[in-house]
Amino acid sequence: MKTLNLPASLVADYQRDGAVVIRGALDAAELAVLERGIEANLAAPGPLAAVASAADDPGRFFEDFCNWQRIAEYEQIMRHSALPSIAAQLTQSQRVRLYHDHLLVKEAGTRQPTPWHQDQPYYNVDGRQNVSFWIPVDPVPRESTLEFVAGSSDGTWYMPRTFMTQQAKWFPEGSLADVPDMALAANLERIIGWALAPGDLVAFHMLTLHASAGSAARRRVFSARYLGDDMVHAPRPWRTSPEFPGLADQLAAGSPLSHPLFPEVWCPPGATAAQPLQPPAPIQ
Numbered sequence: 072m073k074t075l076n077l078p079a080s081l082v083a084d085y086q087r088d089g090a091v092v093i094r095g096a097l098d099a100a101e102l103a104v105l106e107r108g109i110e111a112n113l114a115a116p117g118p119l120a121a122v123a124s125a126a127d128d129p130g131r132f133f134e135d136f137c138n139w140q141r142i143a144e145y146e147q148i149m150r151h152s153a154l155p156s157i158a159a160q161l162t163q164s165q166r167v168r169l170y171h172d173h174l175l176v177k178e179a180g181t182r183q184p185t186p187w188h189q190d191q192p193y194y195n196v197d198g199r200q201n202v203s204f205w206i207p208v209d210p211v212p213r214e215s216t217l218e219f220v221a222g223s224s225d226g227t228w229y230m231p232r233t234f235m236t237q238q239a240k241w242f243p244e245g246s247l248a249d250v251p252d253m254a255l256a257a258n259l260e261r262i263i264g265w266a267l268a269p270g271d272l273v274a275f276h277m278l279t280l281h282a283s284a285g286s287a288a289r290r291r292v293f294s295a296r297y298l299g300d301d302m303v304h305a306p307r308p309w310r311t312s313p314e315f316p317g318l319a320d321q322l323a324a325g326s327p328l329s330h331p332l333f334p335e336v337w338c339p340p341g342a343t344a345a346q347p348l349q350p351p352a353p354i355q
Contacts, residue, residue: 072337075153077160085161085202089224089279092265093157096272097206101152106208108144109291112174117141119313123183123234130181130285135174136313145172149295154204155337161274162200164299167337168328170196171313173294177215177286184284185234187250189223190296191277192231193241193312196328199226200299201277207292211267215286217275218264220253224276241309250280297336304328 075096085091097105117138124132139145148154149169158167177183190203205217230247232239251258265273275281277296304326306319315332322330 072155073151073153074156077157082160082163085274085276086163088219088221088263090219090221090263090273090275090281091161092267092271092273094268095270096154096157096204097148097152097270099270101148102208102269104144105148105206105293106291108142108148109174109176109208109293111142111144112138113176124181125183125235128182130183131176131178132181132183133174133176133178137171138174139169139172145293148293150334150336154295155297157204157274158202158297158299159337161202162297162299164200164301164337165339166300166335168298168302168333169336170201170296170298170328170333173296173313175292175294177290179287179289180285181290182285183235185217185282186232186237187220187253187280187282188231188234189229189278189280192228192247194277195305195307195311195315195318196277196298196302197305197325198298198302200301201297202274202299203277203294203296204272204274205292205294206272207267207290208269209289209291210269211286211290211292212288213264213266215284215288215290216264216267217273217281217283218262219273219275220251220258220280221261221263223261223280224278226278228278229280241307241311253282298328298333302328 081091112135117135120135123134139149155167228247229250230239231241304322306324
């Protein structure tokens with residue numbers, strides 16, 4: 072397992088702000104592997120692929136989920152780069168599981184912004200020890216980068232809505248607070264974000280409020296998500312994003328995500344990785 076030792080101050084920043092930048096997290100060879108995987112994904116989208124921009128957008132915002140099992144380059148980066156080591160340090164976990172991958176490509180000229188939101192309310196997991204990595208393979212200027220509200224991962228859940236139509240399709244309308252008004256000066260002062268070069272990444276908690284603008288240049292981003300020690304299965308009565316069909320029949324609510332879909336990718340030095348339970352039937 073490849074290791075990248077983080078300074079204690081950066082881990083403390085992650086715990087406080089819910090988002091940090093890590094420069095040079097992937098080397099040139101790893102970037103080349105990841106770029107090949109992204110282009111393979113674009114050439115052959117998976118079943119969860121979607122276009123998240125309007126037909127009249129001069130660019131195109133393409134998304135896809137959960138492709139690491141069929142795209143070897145994704146699996147190589149998610150398992151064998153320094154990402155699991157970084158995840159363990161930031162989440163302060165002894166063991167780390169791969170959760171899922173997410174491709175986000177904004178072609179040149181895309182106007183469609185990504186509105187302010189948290190990720191965890193869309194998911195089927197509960198717990199605090201988690202991290203998402205946002206990894207561009209193209210240079211990203213400050214105006215097109217992912218931005219965060221520092222300190223917004225404090226535990227408050229905001230209403231998840233569809234990005235283009237703002238519908239409450241997950242939690243019932245009114246059951247959660249709406250995202251704060253980001254035009255207010257007090258909220259604007261809390262926004263953080265960084266211009267990124269290929270090899271850099273931003274790491275953020277699944278409850279950290281984040282958003283991004285459109286992109287004048289092509290912006291290919293791979294997001295890798297990991298679960299730490301306290302993360303458990305949280306089946307929902309609605310379709311999560313992404314969805315894991317049949318999982319609720321195999322993992323009880325509140326149970327650790329010991330399952331082939333979520334392999335353990337980090338454990339203490341000298342320890343043996345836990346063997347996931349075998350599902351009684353394949354999940355399609």
